[in-house]
Amino acid sequence: MKIGIIGTGAMSTSLAGAWTRAGHDVLAAGRTSLRTAASHGDLILFAVPAAAAPGIAAELADDLAGRTLLDCTNPIAPGPAGPLLTVPPGSSTAAALASAAPGAAVVKAFNLCHASIWTLDPPVFEGLPLGVPYCASAQEAAARTAALITSMQCTPVPCGGLDRAPYLEATAALAIGVWFAAGSPRAMFPPIAQVPAADPQ
Template structure:
């Protein structure tokens, strides 16, 4: 797949490296408008790896280029609060939905936002013998199918979570996980394996 990455931070670097290892054609653009447009034009999939508050405006600025492409939103709209990381978007909203509004011709997928950037340096990402599961939600079935194939190509397990209306739940899950990590806990320990849940039901 041809993938354009908007941003030059840790998520841009580590996901770009993971996709390159998986054999995809990756182009990174950051800082200047020209390089961002070049990267967006390059990709059939375009990753937004920018600060969450900047994502909707960037989508509006590049709406003409993003039309007909799949936009991957890995942002997390969180900021420190007295009780831990807090969401900065209104209840029921999401950065992914804001991107979709700003660039109506694009198919938007919320994905790759739950894990720390360092996880994507693992080849493949796996824990206790199990591949990492990557939850995502997409605005169209075609985008969901394409992103599922991308996730599988990285050695991970795709976990579709429904349409883009469910993006607020993924963003809230990330805020919860970040809070658990910063408190010294293990977020993955919150969720037992499906077989264990079935055994108890």
């Protein structure tokens, strides 16, 4: 796949490396060459601060039309007990991107893990490939995202349409807070194979 990346920070660098290792053609660009990246491929990653993302998407709306826009941003700010969402209840940065670039098919993905996780080759934990959740309403965009995740030797985890992106962004805020408190979010979710069958009574 040809993938353009908007942004040059840690997430951009680590995901670009992971995708390059997986055999994809990746081009990352900073502020002075955003249109070059936005028109590079079928998938375009937004790896910029969440607050700035909709404005940038609006500027590049024509270039993004017909492409899959991957949103890995997290609209969070520090709070007394961990990160807090900075978007109104029920809304999401992903939805704001979809409004700013209506010709693009927005997918919420790659927002749960720290940038360093994507430097692992491959990211495997306790013998299991990393699951990568994503929210997408457009079927083709969902298929492209699932194929991209699989190429990284990770497991695609479809979480519904883009209307469910607020839950994925809230999950990131919760997980980051648990990590910073030296906890393990993974320990909160038992493997489905080990969940006792529900009592029919």
